[in-house]
Amino acid sequence: MTERKRLRGDERREQILQATMTLFIDRGFEGVTMADIAEATGMSRPNIYTYFPSPAAVLDQLLDDALEAATADLLPLMASGVVPDFAALLSTLVQHRHLLLLMHCGGGPQLRSRREQFDDALIGALVERLSSERVQRRPELVPLVTALLSGLIYECVVRERPSCDPAQLGHSINAFVRGGVQAVLAQEDPRPGPERLP
Template structure:
Protein backbone atom coordinates (compact mmCIF):
# COMPACT_ATOMS: atom_id res chain seq x y z
CA UNK A 1 0.00 0.00 0.00
CA UNK A 2 1.50 3.39 -0.99
CA UNK A 3 2.34 5.86 1.81
CA UNK A 4 -0.25 8.49 2.65
CA UNK A 5 0.31 11.85 0.94
CA UNK A 6 1.21 14.15 3.87
CA UNK A 7 -0.74 17.03 2.27
CA UNK A 8 -3.96 15.01 2.11
CA UNK A 9 -6.66 16.09 4.57
CA UNK A 10 -6.37 13.76 7.55
CA UNK A 11 -8.43 13.21 10.67
CA UNK A 12 -7.06 15.33 13.51
CA UNK A 13 -5.58 12.39 15.47
CA UNK A 14 -3.82 11.08 12.35
CA UNK A 15 -2.36 14.49 11.48
CA UNK A 16 -1.12 14.93 15.05
CA UNK A 17 0.55 11.51 14.92
CA UNK A 18 2.09 12.33 11.53
CA UNK A 19 3.57 15.54 12.96
CA UNK A 20 4.96 13.64 15.95
CA UNK A 21 6.56 10.94 13.78
CA UNK A 22 8.13 13.43 11.36
CA UNK A 23 9.38 15.55 14.26
CA UNK A 24 10.91 12.52 15.97
CA UNK A 25 12.85 11.64 12.81
CA UNK A 26 14.12 15.21 12.48
CA UNK A 27 15.06 15.52 16.17
CA UNK A 28 16.98 12.22 16.00
CA UNK A 29 18.75 13.15 12.73
CA UNK A 30 19.57 16.80 13.48
CA UNK A 31 19.19 17.29 17.22
CA UNK A 32 16.31 19.14 18.83
CA UNK A 33 17.93 22.59 18.76
CA UNK A 34 18.45 22.43 14.98
CA UNK A 35 14.79 21.74 14.09
CA UNK A 36 12.17 24.44 13.58
CA UNK A 37 8.42 24.26 13.10
CA UNK A 38 9.14 25.34 9.52
CA UNK A 39 11.39 22.29 9.01
CA UNK A 40 8.62 20.01 10.24
CA UNK A 41 6.07 21.68 7.97
CA UNK A 42 8.38 21.42 4.93
CA UNK A 43 9.09 17.75 5.65
CA UNK A 44 5.36 17.02 5.69
CA UNK A 45 4.45 19.36 2.85
CA UNK A 46 2.02 21.26 5.06
CA UNK A 47 1.89 24.84 6.32
CA UNK A 48 3.45 26.08 9.55
CA UNK A 49 0.01 27.21 10.82
CA UNK A 50 -1.15 23.60 10.44
CA UNK A 51 1.68 22.43 12.72
CA UNK A 52 0.94 25.27 15.16
CA UNK A 53 -2.72 24.24 15.29
CA UNK A 54 -1.57 21.01 16.96
CA UNK A 55 1.52 22.14 18.88
CA UNK A 56 2.47 25.66 20.00
CA UNK A 57 6.22 24.97 19.74
CA UNK A 58 8.89 22.38 19.03
CA UNK A 59 9.26 22.06 22.82
CA UNK A 60 5.64 20.92 23.10
CA UNK A 61 6.26 18.37 20.33
CA UNK A 62 9.32 16.98 22.10
CA UNK A 63 7.35 16.91 25.35
CA UNK A 64 4.55 14.88 23.74
CA UNK A 65 7.08 12.50 22.16
CA UNK A 66 8.87 11.94 25.46
CA UNK A 67 5.57 11.42 27.31
CA UNK A 68 4.56 8.61 24.98
CA UNK A 69 7.94 7.00 24.44
CA UNK A 70 9.22 7.07 28.02
CA UNK A 71 5.93 5.70 29.33
CA UNK A 72 6.13 2.83 26.81
CA UNK A 73 9.80 2.23 27.55
CA UNK A 74 9.24 1.99 31.32
CA UNK A 75 6.29 -0.36 30.81
CA UNK A 76 8.47 -2.60 28.62
CA UNK A 77 11.27 -2.54 31.19
CA UNK A 78 9.06 -4.00 33.97
CA UNK A 79 8.75 -7.53 32.51
CA UNK A 80 12.48 -7.60 31.72
CA UNK A 81 13.34 -6.90 35.35
CA UNK A 82 10.68 -9.31 36.63
CA UNK A 83 11.99 -12.11 34.39
CA UNK A 84 15.47 -12.10 35.90
CA UNK A 85 16.20 -15.01 38.26
CA UNK A 86 16.64 -14.40 41.97
CA UNK A 87 20.33 -13.81 42.56
CA UNK A 88 22.70 -14.21 45.49
CA UNK A 89 23.61 -11.22 47.67
CA UNK A 90 25.66 -8.56 45.94
CA UNK A 91 24.79 -9.66 42.42
CA UNK A 92 21.26 -8.36 41.74
CA UNK A 93 22.13 -4.95 40.30
CA UNK A 94 25.36 -6.03 38.53
CA UNK A 95 23.64 -8.98 36.84
CA UNK A 96 20.87 -6.74 35.56
CA UNK A 97 23.32 -4.35 33.92
CA UNK A 98 23.79 -6.30 30.67
CA UNK A 99 20.07 -7.01 30.04
CA UNK A 100 19.06 -3.42 30.83
CA UNK A 101 21.94 -2.09 28.71
CA UNK A 102 20.83 -4.24 25.73
CA UNK A 103 17.25 -3.12 26.28
CA UNK A 104 18.26 0.56 26.18
CA UNK A 105 20.31 -0.02 23.01
CA UNK A 106 17.16 -1.32 21.32
CA UNK A 107 15.57 2.04 22.15
CA UNK A 108 18.14 4.06 20.20
CA UNK A 109 15.67 6.65 18.89
CA UNK A 110 14.12 7.24 22.31
CA UNK A 111 17.58 7.57 23.89
CA UNK A 112 18.60 9.99 21.15
CA UNK A 113 15.42 12.04 21.71
CA UNK A 114 16.19 12.11 25.41
CA UNK A 115 19.64 13.50 24.62
CA UNK A 116 18.60 15.68 21.66
CA UNK A 117 18.76 18.99 23.50
CA UNK A 118 16.21 21.30 25.01
CA UNK A 119 16.42 23.43 28.10
CA UNK A 120 16.03 22.78 31.81
CA UNK A 121 12.57 21.24 31.36
CA UNK A 122 14.00 18.46 29.22
CA UNK A 123 16.96 17.88 31.49
CA UNK A 124 14.41 17.48 34.27
CA UNK A 125 12.54 14.94 32.11
CA UNK A 126 15.76 13.00 31.61
CA UNK A 127 16.42 13.01 35.37
CA UNK A 128 12.83 11.92 36.10
CA UNK A 129 13.20 9.03 33.65
CA UNK A 130 16.47 7.89 35.24
CA UNK A 131 14.89 8.09 38.70
CA UNK A 132 12.07 5.85 37.46
CA UNK A 133 14.59 3.34 36.09
CA UNK A 134 16.47 3.46 39.41
CA UNK A 135 13.25 2.88 41.35
CA UNK A 136 12.74 -0.36 39.45
CA UNK A 137 16.26 -1.75 39.91
CA UNK A 138 16.64 -4.18 42.81
CA UNK A 139 19.54 -3.66 45.18
CA UNK A 140 20.97 -6.07 47.69
CA UNK A 141 19.36 -5.48 51.09
CA UNK A 142 22.78 -6.18 52.65
CA UNK A 143 23.99 -2.88 51.20
CA UNK A 144 23.62 -0.02 53.66
CA UNK A 145 20.44 1.93 52.93
CA UNK A 146 22.32 5.24 52.89
CA UNK A 147 24.36 3.94 49.90
CA UNK A 148 21.31 2.97 47.80
CA UNK A 149 20.57 6.42 46.30
CA UNK A 150 24.21 6.99 45.33
CA UNK A 151 24.66 3.52 43.87
CA UNK A 152 21.43 3.78 41.87
CA UNK A 153 22.44 7.22 40.60
CA UNK A 154 25.80 5.85 39.45
CA UNK A 155 24.26 2.78 37.79
CA UNK A 156 21.48 4.62 35.95
CA UNK A 157 23.78 7.44 34.81
CA UNK A 158 26.30 4.94 33.47
CA UNK A 159 23.58 2.90 31.76
CA UNK A 160 22.00 5.95 30.14
CA UNK A 161 25.23 7.64 29.04
CA UNK A 162 26.97 4.52 27.79
CA UNK A 163 23.90 3.12 26.01
CA UNK A 164 23.42 6.47 24.24
CA UNK A 165 27.10 6.55 23.27
CA UNK A 166 27.10 2.91 22.10
CA UNK A 167 23.90 3.41 20.09
CA UNK A 168 25.48 6.31 18.21
CA UNK A 169 29.11 5.20 17.86
CA UNK A 170 29.70 2.23 15.53
CA UNK A 171 33.26 1.83 16.85
CA UNK A 172 31.90 0.66 20.22
CA UNK A 173 31.23 -3.06 20.70
CA UNK A 174 28.04 -3.14 22.82
CA UNK A 175 28.52 -6.70 24.15
CA UNK A 176 32.05 -5.94 25.36
CA UNK A 177 30.93 -2.65 26.89
CA UNK A 178 28.01 -4.36 28.67
CA UNK A 179 30.41 -6.95 30.12
CA UNK A 180 32.89 -4.29 31.26
CA UNK A 181 30.10 -2.21 32.81
CA UNK A 182 28.70 -5.25 34.67
CA UNK A 183 32.17 -6.05 36.01
CA UNK A 184 32.70 -2.44 37.05
CA UNK A 185 29.41 -2.30 38.97
CA UNK A 186 29.98 -5.76 40.48
CA UNK A 187 33.36 -4.62 41.81
CA UNK A 188 31.82 -1.51 43.31
CA UNK A 189 29.02 -3.45 44.99
CA UNK A 190 31.52 -5.99 46.34
CA UNK A 191 33.64 -3.16 47.76
CA UNK A 192 30.60 -1.64 49.47
CA UNK A 193 29.62 -4.99 50.98
CA UNK A 194 33.16 -5.65 52.22
CA UNK A 195 33.36 -2.15 53.68
CA UNK A 196 30.06 -2.68 55.50
CA UNK A 197 31.26 -6.05 56.87
CA UNK A 198 34.39 -4.45 58.44
Protein backbone atom coordinates in the same frame (compact mmCIF):
# COMPACT_ATOMS: atom_id res chain seq x y z
CA MET B 1 0.97 15.09 -12.53
CA THR B 2 0.27 12.62 -9.71
CA GLU B 3 -2.23 13.62 -7.10
CA ARG B 4 -0.94 13.66 -3.54
CA LYS B 5 -2.72 11.21 -1.28
CA ARG B 6 -4.91 12.93 1.29
CA LEU B 7 -4.05 11.86 4.81
CA ARG B 8 -6.49 11.46 7.67
CA GLY B 9 -5.99 13.64 10.73
CA ASP B 10 -4.35 10.91 12.79
CA GLU B 11 -2.00 10.06 9.90
CA ARG B 12 -0.98 13.73 9.54
CA ARG B 13 -0.39 13.96 13.26
CA GLU B 14 1.81 10.85 13.17
CA GLN B 15 3.68 12.22 10.15
CA ILE B 16 4.39 15.43 12.09
CA LEU B 17 5.61 13.45 15.10
CA GLN B 18 7.93 11.21 13.08
CA ALA B 19 9.41 14.03 11.00
CA THR B 20 9.93 16.22 14.05
CA MET B 21 11.56 13.42 16.02
CA THR B 22 14.16 13.11 13.26
CA LEU B 23 14.69 16.88 13.27
CA PHE B 24 15.12 17.02 17.07
CA ILE B 25 17.60 14.15 17.04
CA ASP B 26 19.58 15.59 14.11
CA ARG B 27 19.52 19.30 15.03
CA GLY B 28 18.64 19.46 18.71
CA PHE B 29 15.47 20.97 20.14
CA GLU B 30 16.64 24.57 19.83
CA GLY B 31 17.45 24.07 16.12
CA VAL B 32 13.88 23.21 15.10
CA THR B 33 11.16 25.73 14.25
CA MET B 34 7.59 25.29 13.13
CA ALA B 35 8.76 26.32 9.64
CA ASP B 36 11.27 23.43 9.71
CA ILE B 37 8.51 21.02 10.70
CA ALA B 38 6.27 22.29 7.92
CA GLU B 39 9.07 21.88 5.38
CA ALA B 40 9.97 18.38 6.59
CA THR B 41 6.35 17.21 6.36
CA GLY B 42 5.37 19.09 3.21
CA MET B 43 2.51 20.74 5.10
CA SER B 44 1.77 24.39 5.63
CA ARG B 45 2.58 26.04 8.94
CA PRO B 46 -1.11 26.73 9.67
CA ASN B 47 -1.78 23.04 9.13
CA ILE B 48 0.96 22.10 11.61
CA TYR B 49 -0.54 24.54 14.14
CA THR B 50 -3.88 22.71 13.99
CA TYR B 51 -2.13 19.72 15.57
CA PHE B 52 0.57 21.29 17.75
CA PRO B 53 0.97 24.87 19.02
CA SER B 54 4.79 24.73 19.22
CA PRO B 55 7.86 22.52 18.83
CA ALA B 56 7.79 22.06 22.61
CA ALA B 57 4.31 20.54 22.37
CA VAL B 58 5.55 18.10 19.72
CA LEU B 59 8.48 17.14 21.94
CA ASP B 60 6.16 16.61 24.91
CA GLN B 61 3.98 14.27 22.86
CA LEU B 62 7.01 12.38 21.53
CA LEU B 63 8.35 11.92 25.04
CA ASP B 64 4.97 10.82 26.40
CA ASP B 65 4.66 8.18 23.66
CA ALA B 66 8.26 6.99 23.96
CA LEU B 67 8.13 6.82 27.77
CA GLU B 68 4.94 4.80 27.68
CA ALA B 69 6.46 2.25 25.29
CA ALA B 70 9.79 2.07 27.15
CA THR B 71 8.15 1.77 30.56
CA ALA B 72 6.15 -1.25 29.40
CA ASP B 73 9.39 -2.99 28.40
CA LEU B 74 11.48 -1.84 31.36
CA LEU B 75 9.10 -2.54 34.25
CA PRO B 76 9.42 -6.35 34.09
CA LEU B 77 13.21 -5.95 34.35
CA MET B 78 12.84 -3.98 37.57
CA ALA B 79 10.12 -5.88 39.39
CA SER B 80 10.50 -6.09 43.12
CA GLY B 81 12.53 -9.09 44.19
CA VAL B 82 14.08 -9.55 40.74
CA VAL B 83 17.87 -9.42 40.59
CA PRO B 84 18.72 -6.78 37.99
CA ASP B 85 19.94 -8.08 34.65
CA PHE B 86 22.00 -5.19 33.30
CA ALA B 87 22.57 -6.95 29.98
CA ALA B 88 18.81 -7.16 29.41
CA LEU B 89 18.45 -3.54 30.50
CA LEU B 90 21.05 -2.32 27.98
CA SER B 91 19.44 -4.38 25.24
CA THR B 92 16.01 -2.90 26.03
CA LEU B 93 17.37 0.64 26.11
CA VAL B 94 19.01 0.12 22.72
CA GLN B 95 15.54 -0.77 21.38
CA HIS B 96 14.26 2.54 22.83
CA ARG B 97 17.28 4.62 21.86
CA HIS B 98 15.08 7.32 20.29
CA LEU B 99 13.69 8.07 23.77
CA LEU B 100 17.16 8.70 25.18
CA LEU B 101 18.14 10.76 22.14
CA LEU B 102 15.04 12.91 22.57
CA MET B 103 15.81 13.36 26.25
CA HIS B 104 19.30 14.57 25.35
CA CYS B 105 18.28 16.84 22.44
CA GLY B 106 18.37 20.08 24.44
CA GLY B 107 15.38 21.95 25.74
CA GLY B 108 14.77 23.98 28.82
CA PRO B 109 14.26 23.23 32.50
CA GLN B 110 11.10 21.22 31.90
CA LEU B 111 12.89 18.73 29.63
CA ARG B 112 15.86 18.51 32.00
CA SER B 113 13.42 17.77 34.81
CA ARG B 114 11.77 14.97 32.80
CA ARG B 115 15.19 13.50 31.97
CA GLU B 116 16.24 13.59 35.62
CA GLN B 117 12.97 11.95 36.71
CA PHE B 118 13.46 9.17 34.16
CA ASP B 119 17.11 8.67 35.16
CA ASP B 120 16.25 8.70 38.86
CA ALA B 121 13.43 6.19 38.39
CA LEU B 122 15.47 3.88 36.17
CA ILE B 123 18.80 4.00 37.96
CA GLY B 124 17.22 4.30 41.40
CA ALA B 125 15.16 1.17 40.85
CA LEU B 126 18.20 -0.77 39.69
CA VAL B 127 20.33 0.35 42.61
CA GLU B 128 17.48 -0.55 44.97
CA ARG B 129 17.47 -4.08 43.52
CA LEU B 130 21.14 -4.36 44.49
CA SER B 131 20.43 -3.11 47.96
CA SER B 132 20.76 -5.06 51.12
CA GLU B 133 21.14 -4.06 54.72
CA ARG B 134 24.93 -3.96 54.22
CA VAL B 135 24.62 -1.78 51.12
CA GLN B 136 22.42 0.63 53.03
CA ARG B 137 25.17 0.92 55.65
CA ARG B 138 27.62 1.87 52.88
CA PRO B 139 25.83 4.83 51.25
CA GLU B 140 28.86 5.63 49.05
CA LEU B 141 27.89 2.60 46.93
CA VAL B 142 24.75 4.31 45.65
CA PRO B 143 26.49 7.16 43.77
CA LEU B 144 29.22 4.77 42.58
CA VAL B 145 26.77 2.34 41.00
CA THR B 146 24.49 5.17 39.81
CA ALA B 147 27.36 6.97 38.06
CA LEU B 148 28.58 3.74 36.47
CA LEU B 149 25.16 2.83 35.09
CA SER B 150 24.33 6.39 33.96
CA GLY B 151 27.67 6.74 32.18
CA LEU B 152 27.39 3.31 30.60
CA ILE B 153 23.90 4.01 29.27
CA TYR B 154 24.97 7.39 27.91
CA GLU B 155 28.15 6.12 26.24
CA CYS B 156 26.71 2.88 24.84
CA VAL B 157 23.17 3.82 23.94
CA VAL B 158 23.06 7.58 23.41
CA ARG B 159 26.52 8.14 21.92
CA GLU B 160 26.85 4.65 20.42
CA ARG B 161 30.57 4.47 21.04
CA PRO B 162 31.99 1.57 19.01
CA SER B 163 34.04 0.44 22.01
CA CYS B 164 30.82 0.17 24.05
CA ASP B 165 28.93 -2.51 22.14
CA PRO B 166 25.94 -3.32 24.42
CA ALA B 167 25.85 -6.95 23.24
CA GLN B 168 29.48 -7.50 24.23
CA LEU B 169 29.12 -5.60 27.48
CA GLY B 170 26.14 -7.74 28.34
CA HIS B 171 28.46 -10.66 28.99
CA SER B 172 30.40 -8.86 31.69
CA ILE B 173 28.31 -6.00 33.08
CA ASN B 174 26.30 -8.14 35.52
CA ALA B 175 29.43 -9.69 37.02
CA PHE B 176 31.25 -6.35 37.02
CA VAL B 177 28.54 -4.47 38.94
CA ARG B 178 27.86 -7.27 41.41
CA GLY B 179 31.56 -7.99 41.85
CA GLY B 180 32.30 -4.31 42.45
CA VAL B 181 29.55 -4.05 45.05
CA GLN B 182 30.78 -7.21 46.78
CA ALA B 183 34.39 -5.94 46.72
CA VAL B 184 33.39 -2.69 48.42
CA LEU B 185 31.28 -4.53 50.97
CA ALA B 186 34.19 -6.87 51.73
CA GLN B 187 36.49 -3.95 52.57
CA GLU B 188 36.84 -2.64 56.06
CA ASP B 189 35.07 0.66 56.63
CA PRO B 190 37.43 3.14 54.91
CA ARG B 191 36.09 6.19 56.71
CA PRO B 192 38.64 7.70 59.08
CA GLY B 193 37.93 7.23 62.74
CA PRO B 194 39.54 8.90 65.75
CA GLU B 195 42.46 6.45 65.69
CA ARG B 196 43.01 6.76 61.89
CA LEU B 197 44.70 9.52 59.97
CA PRO B 198 42.71 10.94 57.06
